[in-house]
Structures are given as structure tokens and as C-alpha cells.
Amino acid sequence: MSELVLFDAPGPRARRRMVWVNVVATLVVAGIGAWALVLLGQKGQLSADKWQVFLTANPWTNFFVPGLVSTLKAAAVAIVTSAVFGIVFGLGRLARSRVVRGVSGVVVEFFRAVPVLLMMIFFWLWISRLDLVSPNDVPFIGVVLGLTFYNGSVFAELVRSGVHGLPRGQREAALAIGLRRSQSLRLVEVPQALIAMLPAIASQLVVILKDTALGYIITYPELLQAARQFGAGQGNILQSLLVAAVIFIVINYGLTKVAERLAGRVGRRTAGRAAKAEAPTLVVDTGR
């Protein structure tokens, strides 16, 4: 239901009233903004020296850009590993063997229920004890593993629900032309399921990118860590956290827009129902 049908096209009286409500609401919103600015001003947070430093090269070349590169690196690697994990366990949940289906189901449900931060801390401390890799790489590996197990499980659910969303005729046709069941999955069903799920996958990328910020807690030198170090050094922690937040918002907003446009376009290219561009369901599946 479109939001606009909740109320009638306003008549002259309603339009006059809406102008008033609109003005009052604008004043309230602007008032909250002004109050925040006054509060900031009183504490000296609006003074030029706290902000002007962002117009110089130092914060960018030494802090924010290297931090952003680390963030994007962790996100990119985690996206690839999550996709592999998701396809393997998604196919596992669709397998014929009851054992494979059960094991994949338990693995996927387990990792969806455990907080990403808990996994990151565990892998970080555990791998540094195992002494397998250089200590400098351990936080990076912790971030990637934590992101992979959670988001891979979400991807696995997307693969499964995507295949379930296809019309039965797709598989029947594939079997009728002599494909085996595994071939039908691989060549006919999963590719269409992935296309149908593209918008949901794209919005999961936003989740991955946001969750890289958890790496801050396990000492991975990502964007938030860089912002904090810069802010602590310059005495403008509030400003530099805001700059980091704006960088995240701009990137994620772009990704969300791409997800929305994909949702409008993929409908024609698959027999399945294209998922809406919103975060996929987290609810524990009761196996309908």
C-alpha cells in the first residue's frame, strides 16, 4: 500500500491546516537542531580549529584513507568468503541426503544466532594463540572470519529461499530434458535464485560494510580506529567520529540505492519472485 492513500487529497481547509502543522513541525525540527548546535557551541565544539583540520591533507593521507582502505579490504574479502560459504551451505540445505540437510541447517542456524562480535573476539584470541600467522594479520583474519560465518549463513538462507521461490516448472522442465537433480540445481535453479535474491544480497553488503566497524574492538586498524586515533591526537574526537560516520553513510546510501534499482530491474530476468530490497529475515526458520 502506498503511503499516500492513507489520506485523501486535501481540500482547501485541510490544506490550510497542513500549512500550519507543517510550519510548526519545521520549527520543532529546526529547534532541536538549533538546540544541539547551541549545546555544541557552549562546549566549544564548533570552534574553527576543530573542523578546519579536515581541510588539510594530514587527516586524510595518514588516517582516514588508510583506515577506509582497511575497512574496504576486510569487507571485500569477507564478501567473497561469505559468498562461497553461502553457496556451499545453501546447496547443503537443498541436498537430497537428510544428513547433509540437517548438518547444514544446524550450522546455518547456529551462526545466525551468535553475535558477530562474539565470533570476532573468539577467532582473534584463538588464532593468536594457535600461532599460525603473523600477529599483525590476526585482527584482520578475526574480522573476516566473524563476518564470513554470520553473513555466509545469511547468504545460505537466501540461496535456499530463492530456490524455494522458483516455480516448480523450472525443475520439472530441467528433469524432463534429462538433467540430473544436481545439474538442475546448478544450471537452472540456483542461477535464477541468485538473480531473484540480488537486491537482498546487495543490502546484505551494507550489513557487511557496517559490521567491519566491529573490528575496532579487536584492534583491527579500520576507519573507526583511524578516526579515533586522529581525534584523540587532535582533541577533536567528536568531529572525527562524525566524519567517519559520514563516510560510512555515503557509501552505504549508495549501496542501498543500487539495491533498490536492482529490485526494480531483476524482476524480468528470473522466474522467481524478486526479493524486496530489504534486509533478509533473521527469524529462525521453522522449516515450513
Next chain:
Amino acid sequence: MPAVTDRRHGRPPAPYGDLVDDSYLDRLLSLFSEYDVPAAFWVNIQLTFYAAILSLVLGTVLAMMRISPVPSLRWAGSTYVTLLRNTPLTIIILFCVLALWGQLGIKLSPDFQRNFFLLAVLGLTVYHAAFVCEALRSGVNTVPVGQAEAARAIGLSFWPAARLIILPQAFRGAVAPLGNVLIALTKNSTVAAAGSVATEASSVMKTMIEFRPDVVVGIFFIFAMGFVVIVVPIGLATTALSRRLAVTR
């Protein structure tokens, strides 16, 4: 990270991971007498409880703003959701502690620890309110157009139509997505670790792993299963509730 030695038990630290032998289970269970694991989870449950109630209130207000006929309210609501939804929760909680408290001197409680707890609740609330708003909006989308048209036809204006016709059905349709938000909130309560709430589960797990390197994997499984035990019933309950409450169409 600091060098880890197994000081408490006089056992040599296991350099290559867990020391698995007959006493593994006993050593794992002995942790429960040394550390108060349920208390750690209780902190997370409290964080979740307060943040859930407050974000439900704030999220409902935001959702009403977004479906209202007043353009400036609609704009304010959607701007809030866009900004907060795209910001990592870690930044928001860190901002609450380092900027609101550290720089602006905003104190929510005179007690030092309680202050961090409430700042974490604040961070969790403002973040998840954006998702509650989206969940309610998806609930509004389950209400057929005919309902709103019928409400208008019997002469209800926006506010009575919203209160009597749309929102009751929207809440029923939003139970499943709201359940998802509650699950996400439960898991995200561990991020309070970034806001110096050192008594919650992920911080306690970190301490335990650092002091007991002989049972690292076991400790992780204790905490992981703790969350499974909390989260799975929430998922099952909201799924069942959403089917029971679903409006038959």
C-alpha cells in the same frame, strides 16, 4: 595483545590451542565457579530490555511521522532513518561515550558504571529505532488499500483512520519483522563492549579466554550456546505470534 599465562592454575599454558584430555570438561565446568556467566548474560538481557522498549516508542513515533500527511515530518522521519540505518552501531555507541560523555559532559547517571550502561542503552535505542520504524512501515504495507479507503469513506480523517484502522492491523502485520529487530538487538547488545560496559557477555568472554587459554574453544561454545538459547525462542515465539495474529484476508 598481552602475553597470556595460566597463572591461576599453575598449569603450563597450552601454546597450540586447547589442552584436550580427560579433565577438559571438568576444567570447563570449573569456570562457572570462577566467573559469573549468567550475570554477564543478565547485563545483555537488561540492555536489550530497556533498548527494546525505548526503541519501540521512538520507532513508532518515527513511523507515524513517515506516514503522516505533513511533508516536514515525513522528511524528518525518513532522514533520521537513512542516517541512522547506514551508520555502524559501533560508531554510534562510541560516539555516545567519547563525544556525548567525554566531550559534552552529558551524564545520564551520577554512578560511573551506570552511566556507561545508560549511554549504551541510548546508542542501542537510537540505532534500532530506525529498524523498528522500517518494520512498522512494512506492517503498514500489509494493510490493503481498501481498508484506508473504507476508513475515509465513513468520514474518518487521518488521525482517527491511522489510530483505529491502519495501526492495529499494521502492528499485527509487523510482528515478524519486529521480532527480527528484537533478535538483532539482543545480539547487538554485545557491542556495548565498545562503550565500556565491561560486564556484558562478550567482554566477560574475552577476559575468560585471556585467563584460561586451555579451554578457549569451550568458553566460546558456552557463550555462543547462551545466545542460541536466548535468540532461538524469540524467533520461534515471534514466528508463532505473527501467524496467530495475522489478519485473515
